[in-house]
Amino acid sequence: MPKIILLGPPGTGKGTQAGLLCASIKVPHLCTGDMMRKAMADDTPTGRLVKPCMASGALVPDSIIIEVVKEAIRGLPGYVLDGFPRTVFQAEALSAIESIDRVVSIETPPEVIVERLSNRRICSNPACGAVYNLASNPPKIAFTCDKCSDVLKARADDNPEIALRRQQTYLKETAPLIDFYKAKGLLRPVDGTKPMEEVAISVMAAIC
């Protein structure tokens, strides 16, 4: 089973692509953003610790996220990591314990991202977490999740001010990972501006 990282700025469609990929190659989808949102919803000590970072669009401390991911990947023969690593420090910590097979970088320019984030809606049921786009992938019934019928909401950190901060954080902290994985010969870039189904085909081709 492959160990795969999906890289890309917030709003590039990483989560959607990770879900599709995991369903077709049958490996777990490990999304650190979802893990953090669940920890906050469950009001765990980690959730309380990361709340201010999440609310402001900043990254949560490396030490916290690295421990969460180490625990999540322990013993797994394969997985898709979505949202981790996000700093060179995290990537080095991961390299020290795991041998990654492929890093797929979903590339999308900022203007497309701004439009996507303003149209993104997620299911408010944390156990579902389905993601919609009001323009390209709308729910069948307005404000209602197709999968579990719960209410759809915009993500709190998708508001324009916080979304801009998350893009800036990506450029400063996460974009250097492209060169980090290129140097290791693991990087496969994919055009994220294409329709979801086409991107999924390119992602699949990139891991083969």
Ligand code: AMP
């Ligand atoms: P996402 O759903 O991937 O956009 O992540 C939402 C938020 O979770 C981010 O803005 C960070 O505050 C936090 N987060 C998720 N993954 C990481 C990570 N690998 N390192 C630091 N913070 C993270």
